[in-house]
Amino acid sequence: MNNRYLKRNDLLLLGFISFFAIIMLIFFAFNDVKKLDKACLTITEGGNEKGTYPLDEDRIIEISDKNVCEIKDGAAYMKEADCPDRLCVGEKPISKNGETIVCLPNRVILKITEGAAKSPGEPDAVAY
Amino acid sequence: MSEGHFTGKLISVVITAAVCFLLTGCGSLSSEPLSSSDTRLYFDTSxxxxxYDDDEIKREALLKGSFDICEKMEHILSARQEDSELYLLDHRDGGLSGNRSAQFSGAEITVSDELASCIRTGLEAGSLSNGEFDITILPVSSLWEFNGESSEIPADNEIRKALTHVDQNKVILTGNKLKFTDPDTMIDLGAVAKGYISGKIKEYLKAQGCEGAVINLGGNISTLGKKGDEPFTVGVRKPFSLRNDIAAKIILYDGCVISSGTYERCFTKNGKLYHHILSAKTGYPADTELSQVTLIGSDDILCDTLSTVFMLTGSEKAEKILETEEYDIKVIFTDNEGNMTLYDRKSGERQLSLGETLDLRYE
Structure with missing residues (x-):
């Protein structure tokens, strides 16, 4: 009965297009995952970009002999700073998209780009 | 026979189209609303x-426009930049150390609309505070250093000497005309300017039809519109802990959340905490029961200024001010033990537990 409406070739076509769609889905999904994995730390000093580093590789970065920042276990934090208040050194490691650590006296900004989105309920900003 | 073939094709095309539609449709459902964000340093803060907007070009244009406002305001209101209008006003005759001619006293100075607005708000807040808050605190505040470099308490006689110039009645503002009756009186807009600037940025974004925005001006948070279809969540920092440790969360659409506290710009000497919120009566840091106040409202400059006023007056006087002035502002008072009390003039006081979420999206 079915064959009256759906011939073998039609089924093949249907199968092929569905297969193609699923491949595309996997491709896009994979790309998304890859994009999330490629969270980066961008460092600026005095408004100039100093560099961008992937968060998935542990490393220590010196910033003009004034600040030292470390990427460890997928998060970045300020390890050392020669500024007087050292507020930046006390801040929690950052890993989510848009999170920043700022060293005001040295005009250094650490910022996460292309990172995982904040989970729902996590604040968009913190008042202090 | 050929009709059946056609129907078969039709079915397969419809099914395929449905599959494609479903597959691509699902992908966009789960994605975050599109946004552009940037962090820059202005006014000695970040x-x-x-x-938030679907149009990337518009997002970038609005970001640029917002930072252009910061740039402009820095030339007017910066306390540090030596060519800002405020700095020149305060150092109109070489500042405290300069020699000045007797004729200067009482001379009329024309100030910009921006500066006049900030000074006016500051003066109004001062008269609400019973003399605790005074924008002419600068001769005293410039003696104190809260930048982490020093933990020196200024000499008491120096503070008392500087205090003689602290009195907002020595500043007479009529429209854009400003007069100082004391040549050594200087204006500090540290408690006012940030709120004024975030308010101006928000005004600009609103006029440009921005769908949603979060402005974080050195910890003053101001929100506009929506994040996609969602409201914004703003955390309130827990006093004396890391900046991303949160004591409470607020869910809102348009509004501002502005905190003031003894944990910012402070030092400890001989076991005593000295912080940047200085009483104009004593010249020393405020000694109320509070470690933090957080104001939630819609008027950035008012909330910013009142956050400092309330730190100085304490919660009792603050509640009276809110009541008599009929301000629709919610306040979280945090005492030195970390206990939080939520107040607004309609529902009065209630305790807030650590980590509690206030959903204000329908208010």
Whole structure:
């Protein structure tokens, strides 16, 4: 009965297009995952970009002999700073998209780009 | 026979189209609303602005426009930049150390609209505070250093000497005309300017039809519109802990959340905490029961200024001010033990537990 409406070739076509769609889905999904994995730390000093580093590789970065920042276990934090208040050194490691650590006296900004989105309920900003 | 073939093709095309539609449709359902964000340093603090809008060109244009406002305001209101209008006003005759001619006293100075607005708000807040808050605190505040470099308490006689110039009645503002009756009286807009600037940025974004924005001006948070279809969540920092440790969360659409506290710009000497919120009566840091106040409202400059006023007056006087002035502002008072009390003039006081979420999206 079915064959009256759906011939073998039609089924093949249907199968092929569905297969193609699923491949595309996997491709896009994979790309998304890859994009999330490629969270980066961008460092600026005095408004100039100093560099961008992937968060998935542990490393220590010196910033003009004034600040030292470390990427460890997928998060970045300020390890050392020669500024007087050292507020930046006390801040929690950052890993989510848009999170920043700022060293005001040295005009250094650490910022996460292309990172995982904040989970729902996590604040968009913190008042202090 | 050929009709059946056609129907078969039709079915397969419809099914395929449905599959394609479903597959691509699902992908966009789960994605975050599109946004652009940037962090820059102005007014000796960091400014992060995030714009939510589907149009990328518009997002970037609005970001640029917002930072242009910061740039402009820095030339007017910066306390540090030596060519800002405020700095020149305060150092109109070489400042405290300069020699000045007797004729200067009483001379009329024309100030910009921006500066006049900030001074006016500051003076109004001062008269609400019973003399505790005074924008002419600068001769005293410039003696104190809260930048982490020093933990020196200024000499008491120096503070008392500087206090003789602290009195907002020595500043007479009529429209854009400003007069100082004391040549050594200087204006400090530290408690006012940030709120004024975030308010101006928000005004600009609103006029440009921005769909959603979060302005973080050195910890003053101001929100506009929506994040996609969602409201914003703003955390309130727990006093004396890391900046991302949160004592409470607020869910809102348009509004501002502005805190003031003894944990910012402070030092400890001989076991005593000295912080930047200085009483104009004593010249020393405020000694109320409070470690933090957080104001939630819609008027950035008012909330910013009142956050400092309330730190100085304490919660009892603050509640009276809110009541008599009929301000629709919610306040979280945090005492030195970390206990939080939520107040607004309609529902009165209630305790707030650590980590509690206040959903204000329908208010």
């Amino acid at each position: 400014v992060t602005i995030t714009i």
